[in-house]
Amino acid sequence: xxxxxxxxxIRRLRRAEIAGQKALVIKPAVDDRYDVGNVxxxxxxxxxxxxxATSAEVLRLxxxxxxVGLDEVQFFDDGIVDAITTLVNRGTRVVAGGLAxxxxxxxxxAMPTLLCIAExxxxxxxxxxxxxxxxxxxxxxxxxxxxxxxxxTVQIGALDSYEARCRxxxxxxxxxxxVAA
Ligand SMILES: [Zn+2]
Numbered sequence: 001x002x003x004x005x006x007x008x009x010i011r012r013l014r015r016a017e018i019a020g021q022k023a024l025v026i027k028p029a030v031d032d033r034y035d036v037g038n039v040x041x042x043x044x045x046x047x048x049x050x051x052x053a054t055s056a057e058v059l060r061l062x063x064x065x066x067x068v069g070l071d072e073v074q075f076f077d078d079g080i081v082d083a084i085t086t087l088v089n090r091g092t093r094v095v096a097g098g099l100a101x102x103x104x105x106x107x108x109x110a111m112p113t114l115l116c117i118a119e120x121x122x123x124x125x126x127x128x129x130x131x132x133x134x135x136x137x138x139x140x141x142x143x144x145x146x147x148x149x150x151x152x153t154v155q156i157g158a159l160d161s162y163e164a165r166c167r168x169x170x171x172x173x174x175x176x177x178x179v180a181a
Pocket of ligand 1: 131133166167170
């Protein structure tokens with residue numbers, strides 16, 4: 001989050017369009033922040049996008065396109081790995097952007113497999129909200145405090161509930177309730 005993933009995805013797909021390729025951005029139906037018909041980066045860049053609820057739908061929508069961008073790919077079901085492999089084997093260029101770790105600092109969805117099978121991987125870093133260092137972790141905050149480890153994984157929010165953090169500033173959520181007397 002906040003690392004410029006969507007910005008980079010848009011940049012690459014635009015270049016494909018400039019090169020005369022038919023390009024399409026698909027985002028998971030779960031991610032409805034900002035704008036349903038577009039993929040929008042935190043910095044404000046946007047590109048027309050369609051939503052898909054399942055990886056089977058991704059495969060159907062991608063048919064006939066030369067280049068396909070998948071935004072927030074961690075939110076798709078596990079079938080997304082096979083769907084991407086099928087597209088790549090057909091000669092489609094696939095650019096997938098996703099969050100590698102969830103707010104618990106655990107591997108997120110199909111991302112570990114995708115990172116493993118991808119020809120090219122660019123790991124982008126965000127800026128730590130606390131110290132300004134390089135951030136690779138996502139701090140989830142509830143009422144300004146680290147969210148508990150067992151909280152819901154999927155809660156797409158804005159700046160007030162998630163922060164990019166470096167490893168030193170990341171605060172793991174506790175699993176136990178603290179009762180103060
Ligand atoms: Zn930091």
